[in-house]
Amino acid sequence: MESVTTPPITELRKTALNAVHRRLGAKMVNFGGWDMPVEYPASGGLVAEHRAVRSSVGVFDVSHMGDIRIRSGPTHGGALAAVQHVSMNDASKLAIGQAHYSAMLYPEGTFVDDVIVHRLGEDDYLLVINAGTREKDVNWVRENTKGFDCVVQDLSDAYTQLAIQGPCAQELLQKLTDANLAVIKNYWFTHGAVCGLKNTLIARTGYTGEDGFEIYVPSDAATSEMVWNKVMEAGAEFGIIPCGLGARNTLRLESKMALYGHEISDKINVWEAGLDRYCKMEKGDFIGHAALERAKVAGVTRALVGLEMVDRGIARDEYCCCNESGEVIGVVTSGSPSPTLCKNIALAYVPPTMTALGTPIYVQIRTQKCKAQVVATPFYKRPKKTVAPQAAANV
Numbered sequence: 001m002e003s004v005t006t007p008p009i010t011e012l013r014k015t016a017l018n019a020v021h022r023r024l025g026a027k028m029v030n031f032g033g034w035d036m037p038v039e040y041p042a043s044g045g046l047v048a049e050h051r052a053v054r055s056s057v058g059v060f061d062v063s064h065m066g067d068i069r070i071r072s073g074p075t076h077g078g079a080l081a082a083v084q085h086v087s088m089n090d091a092s093k094l095a096i097g098q099a100h101y102s103a104m105l106y107p108e109g110t111f112v113d114d115v116i117v118h119r120l121g122e123d124d125y126l127l128v129i130n131a132g133t134r135e136k137d138v139n140w141v142r143e144n145t146k147g148f149d150c151v152v153q154d155l156s157d158a159y160t161q162l163a164i165q166g167p168c169a170q171e172l173l174q175k176l177t178d179a180n181l182a183v184i185k186n187y188w189f190t191h192g193a194v195c196g197l198k199n200t201l202i203a204r205t206g207y208t209g210e211d212g213f214e215i216y217v218p219s220d221a222a223t224s225e226m227v228w229n230k231v232m233e234a235g236a237e238f239g240i241i242p243c244g245l246g247a248r249n250t251l252r253l254e255s256k257m258a259l260y261g262h263e264i265s266d267k268i269n270v271w272e273a274g275l276d277r278y279c280k281m282e283k284g285d286f287i288g289h290a291a292l293e294r295a296k297v298a299g300v301t302r303a304l305v306g307l308e309m310v311d312r313g314i315a316r317d318e319y320c321c322c323n324e325s326g327e328v329i330g331v332v333t334s335g336s337p338s339p340t341l342c343k344n345i346a347l348a349y350v351p352p353t354m355t356a357l358g359t360p361i362y363v364q365i366r367t368q369k370c371k372a373q374v375v376a377t378p379f380y381k382r383p384k385k386t387v388a389p390q391a392a393a394n395v
Contacts, residue, residue, distance in 0.1 A: 015063035016160050016224035024242060032132025034064040037244040049247035050339040053208050057166035058243035059231050062207075063219065064131035066156040068141055072123035078149030079123040086144050086287060087117060087127075088270065090280040094119040099187045099205060101278050103270070104140060105288030109295055111264040111273075113137050116205060118189060126155075126201075130260050144287060160224040164231060165212030165251075167382075168238040173213050175234045177202065181213070195230045197223070207248060209255025210382055250336050254380035256306065256347065262317060262333040263304060263347055269295050272349070274304050302330065303355050306377035307346040313363065313370040315346035320364040329354065332363060338379060345379050346372070 012035040021028065026037035039046045052058045072079045083091045089102035096119050104112040113133045118126040129137040138154045145152055164173055170181045179192025179202055189203035194215055206212040217227050232240060249259070258264045263273055270279045270292055281289065307315060314335060321330035335346030350361060357376060362369040 013064070015061055016219050016221045017061045017063065017228055019221070020225055020228055021061065021242075026242070026244060029245075031245055032064065032130070034131055036064060037061070037242070038246045039244040040242050043241040046244070046246040046250065047339045049241060049243040050250050052239065052241050053166045053210055053212075053243060053247065053251055054340055055167070056238045057164065057168040057172055057212075057235055057240050058247070059228070059235065059240060060163040060165065060243045060245075060248055061160070061228075062163050062214070062248075063160045063224075065161055066129040066131065066134035066137060066154070067159060067216075068127040068129060068138060069120075069151075069153040069155050070125045070127065070141070070145065071121075071151050071153070073149035073151055075149040076123055079125055079151075082145040082148035082150045082152075083117060083125050083127075084283065084286060085148065086141055087115065088279040088286060088288065089117065090283040091117055091119065091125065092283065096121060097188055097190060099189060099203060101187075103264070103275065103278065104137065105270070105286070105292075106266060107287060107291060109269040109288040109291035110266045111260065111268060111270075112140050112266070113260055114258060114264060118201075118203065129156075133260060158219055159216040160219045160227070161214055161216050162227065162231065163206055163208075163212060163214045163248075164235075165206045165208045165210050165243075166238075167211060168235075168240075169210075169212040172231070172235045172238055172240065173202070173215070176230055184213075186211075195227045197227070207257055208251035209257065209378065209380060210251070249334075250339060253334050253336055253345065253347065254338055254340055254378065256378035259334060268349075271295055272300050272302055272304065300352060302349040303352045304333070305348055305350055305355050305361075305374045306379060307332070307335075307348050307361055307363070307372040308375045308379075309344035309346075309363070309370065309372045310360075311370040311372075313365040313368065314344045315348070315363040315365070315370075315372060321348050321350055322362040322364060322369055323354070324360060324362065326362070326369065328364075330361070340380050345375075347377075350374075 021037040025042045029038045070079045087102040099118040103114040116128040177194045184204045194200040201216040203214045315332045319332040320328045330350035332348045338345045359374040361372045
């Protein structure tokens with residue numbers, strides 16, 4: 001979901017925790033126009049951060065993400081109608097306190113952005129959007145909901161958003177909140193006191209492929225630093241470390257979670273991206289619906305696959321993919337060493353005829369064509385929680 005599209009602005013934006021990251025010695029980069037930590041060398045860097053999330057817990061500052069609230073106007077139902085119009089999933093199926101993955105599409109059926117839609121109330125929704133597309137997304141929503149009886153609010157600067165991710169995330173966060181986290185299912189949320197801050201949004205969501213929570217607290221520096229410090233203190237017994245956007249990228253890649261500007265963009269449609277399970281054509285008309293109907297009849301000319309390198313070498317973003325004859329047949333969208341699997345992996349668009357598992361694909365790495373093969377995705381699935389024998393006997 002995260003966007004790395006960097007807008008042409010001269011002064012980088014900063015989250016409320018920017019000073020904290022710098023005190024921790026983070027390596028800072030321009031990420032979508034924001035001054036963000038890519039890794040924390042003092043804690044071991046990207047690989048250590050990645051492995052902490054897979055094995056225990058890590059915390060990310062993701063306050064650069066945007067938030068759009070769409071709530072009812074004088075006529076009840078206007079907010080739902082607006083959300084249904086601008087997004088491809090079926091928001092009418094959401095219960096209050098539930099969230100789902102969706103996307104906003106152009107009329108061509110390609111991506112404005114992917115979003116997480118939360119149903120806050122009877123006719124009240126929160127859309128969490130990407131950092132590098134914030135202004136574009138807000139403007140798109142405002143423009144395309146003008147005909148609906150709803151109120152659109154840009155709340156992007158109202159929150160500091162922390163992602164507490166990993167197998168120990170629940171145990172850690174439970175020490176800081178009065179909400180019963182055990183009853184919150186994946187992609188559900190609640191409100192409760194966190195670090196003494198009442199009515200805090202606590203969502204069981206994330207962008208790592210692990211269990212975890214995202215919390216939304218007031219965005220002033222004092223409050224944000226207080227919460228960050230308390231999370232770090234509560235996580236000390238689990239070996240928590242701060243995590244940057246580098247680890248967030250390798251974690252989401254292993255889990256085959258789309259990245260805007262890479263697996264999805266304004267040039268790629270829903271069917272090509274393989275996100276059809278989130279696109280509810282049967283719900284009725286929405287922006288992009290007609291184009292997607294036509295595209296489905298025409299069939300796709302490319303499909304997204306997982307690659308595992310056979311030869312030495314790393315398939316980096318935008319490297320060309322070739323067939324055995326050396327003809328260019330596709331492109332790598334994301335690629336990296338996998339800290340979990342200890343293999344070099346990638347996602348790539350290739351012709352539908354070359355998507356079968358085991359199909360050889362050759363990646364152009366500098367002057368060499370390095371062999372890879374198509375493998376099943378996601379590359380990593382988190383283990384299912386096991387029930388202790390005594391606990392199972394009591395069920």
